[in-house]
Amino acid sequence: MEWTKEERYRALEDVTVEELTALEKIVNECPWRQSYHIQPVTGLLNDPNGFSYYNGEYHLFYQWFPLGPVHGLKHWFHTKSKDLVHWENVGIAIKPTNQFDSHGVYSGSAIEHEGNLLLMYTGNTRDDYWERHPYQCLAVMDRTGTITKLDKPIIDGVPKGYTDHFRDPKVWKQDDHFYAIIGAQKECGTGCVVLYQSSDMKEWSFQGEIETRLKDFGYMWECPDYFELDGKGILLFSPQGIAAEGDHFQNIYQSGYVMGSPLDIDKQQLTHGEFHELDRGFDFYAPQSMCDPKGRRIVVGWMGLPEIDYPTDKNGWAHCLTLPRELSIRGGKLYQQPVIELESLRGEMIEAEITLKNECISIDGFTGDAYELLIEFSESNAQEFGIEVRVGHQEKTTIKYDAAEKMVIFDRTHSGQPVGMEFGEIRKCHLDGDIVSFRLFVDVSSVEVFVNNGEEVFTGRIFPHQDSRGIHFFANGGHTKLRAMKWNMAKKFNDL
Numbered sequence: 483m484e485w486t487k488e489e490r491y492r493a494l495e496d497v498t499v500e501e502l503t504a505l506e507k508i509v510n511e512c513p514w515r516q517s518y519h520i521q522p523v524t525g526l527l528n529d530p531n532g533f534s535y536y537n538g539e540y541h542l543f544y545q546w547f548p549l550g551p552v553h554g555l556k557h558w559f560h561t562k563s564k565d566l567v568h569w570e571n572v573g574i575a576i577k578p579t580n581q582f583d584s585h586g587v588y589s590g591s592a593i594e595h596e597g598n599l600l601l602m603y604t605g606n607t608r609d610d611y612w613e614r615h616p617y618q619c620l621a622v623m624d625r626t627g628t629i630t631k632l633d634k635p636i637i638d639g640v641p642k643g644y645t646d647h648f649r650d651p652k653v654w655k656q657d658d659h660f661y662a663i664i665g666a667q668k669e670c671g672t673g674c675v676v677l678y679q680s681s682d683m684k685e686w687s688f689q690g691e692i693e694t695r696l697k698d699f700g701y702m703w704e705c706p707d708y709f710e711l712d713g714k715g716i717l718l719f720s721p722q723g724i725a726a727e728g729d730h731f732q733n734i735y736q737s738g739y740v741m742g743s744p745l746d747i748d749k750q751q752l753t754h755g756e757f758h759e760l761d762r763g764f765d766f767y768a769p770q771s772m773c774d775p776k777g778r779r780i781v782v783g784w785m786g787l788p789e790i791d792y793p794t795d796k797n798g799w800a801h802c803l804t805l806p807r808e809l810s811i812r813g814g815k816l817y818q819q820p821v822i823e824l825e826s827l828r829g830e831m832i833e834a835e836i837t838l839k840n841e842c843i844s845i846d847g848f849t850g851d852a853y854e855l856l857i858e859f860s861e862s863n864a865q866e867f868g869i870e871v872r873v874g875h876q877e878k879t880t881i882k883y884d885a886a887e888k889m890v891i892f893d894r895t896h897s898g899q900p901v902g903m904e905f906g907e908i909r910k911c912h913l914d915g916d917i918v919s920f921r922l923f924v925d926v927s928s929v930e931v932f933v934n935n936g937e938e939v940f941t942g943r944i945f946p947h948q949d950s951r952g953i954h955f956f957a958n959g960g961h962t963k964l965r966a967m968k969w970n971m972a973k974k975f976n977d978l
């Protein structure tokens with residue numbers, strides 16, 4: 483269905499309760515509603531925003547268009563949690579209300595200051611010629627949860643040399659100053675990140691562009707994030723306009739990181755290595771990180787991509803967030819592991835130890851549509867081995883290891899309703915060492931695969947039939963030993 487501009491930019495206040503109730507009904511009839519991932523009550527969710535810990539709770543906001551599965555007038559929606567597992571829907575946090583955010587409260591981040599949680603975001607506006615004019619704005623959340631916008635932007639307009647693609651501030655504090663990086667496009671048409679400094683979160687001064695090795699790397703860098711981990715400086719961002727290269731950069735847009743020495747703030751310089759995709763699957767974009775009181779660096783991504791239709795669209799909603807993942811550095815590489823708290827979702831457990839030889843089998847009790855599954859491989863000489871999940875009549879989602887090529891392969895060719903087929907239905911990633919384990923988080927319409935304790939991660943939405951609940955284990959061209967542990971996930975544990 484095509485949406486007109488009027489429909490996309492309709493104010494929520496003009497929508498009747500009956501309309502919203504009717505929409506909710508269609509959404510709730512969808513067979514692909516998730517059971518333990520953050521998803522919108524109606525409409526479209528995209529980037530995670532303002533991920534933070536404040537006043538004894540984790541806060542995770544997201545980009546939200548309430549009225550349907552399209553990128554319309556964006557709001558910040560607020561969810562919070564005590565444990566990163568059980569989330570409560572708080573409601574809309576920031577609405578587009580004035581001339582500085584009339585066409586969308588776009589992405590941004592949060593930081594605690596003087597007892598409040600400050601939410602820094604991009605106000606998107608369009609003029610009569612539909613030209614964009616971005617502003618960087620601030621809203622203040624106090625301890626009671628009341629959110630108040632400042633009546634003027636804190637960064638008015640765009641510095642010379644950059645286009646109106648200028649958004650998504652990520653703020654942090656270092657020594658006595660606040661810093662914010664903003665995703666930008668240069669007038670020459672390449673993407674980059676710029677740096678601002680402030681001493682009070684209100685007056686900001688432009689410091690310049692962050693110099694990286696990536697001088698010509700796509701046309702826009704969205705949702706930048708900078709942090710330090712184990713003495714390394716890491717710049718995370720979502721570049722648009724990168725051509726596919728072998729098994730890399732297969733999605734419509736990418737998101738990943740460069741790692742190097744800590745950012746030289748005075749020179750705005752980052753010395754770094756190669757760009758790595760953070761996730762090697764199909765549906766992952768605009769990740770945002772935070773550092774929690776335990777000192778963990780945790781990242782959440784949007785489990786979706788722009789400009790692609792999804793089968794849930796016809797039920798009036800689209801997308802969800804990934805599970806929170808803790809980052810660590812091993813061998814110069816970022817590892818991602820689901821936060822330990824997720825183990826609290828583990829329900830009934832079932833376990834098996836088998837040797838597979840040129841066969842594909844099911845094991846009693848290994849079925850379902852919402853579970854965690856850990857598989858450890860050993861003593862393998864098979865050419866390929868792995869698992870199929872959500873198996874049903876002519877449906878399966880395959881995750882396997884090709885030993886000759888040393889490749890992990892995620893295949894959703896037969897997963898059910900297709901999605902984003904023009905970008906291919908298989909994702910592959912080369913491993914330097916051997917395969918040790920797959921840890922899968924399967925939800926009603928998604929799979930997140932953590933390979934070798936987070937060395938690589940594949941995230942993908944899948945849209946199988948409700949009855950496709952089988953799990954198969956297989957080895958071809960030889961044998962492998964395998965230990966499998968499956969935990970059912972407590973379903974519908976929250977109010978999402």
Ligand code: FRU
Nearest residue numbers: 545556588589649704705768
């Ligand atoms: C990334 C993005 C951001 C923008 C937001 C709007 O997905 O395009 O750059 O702030 O989404 O919803």
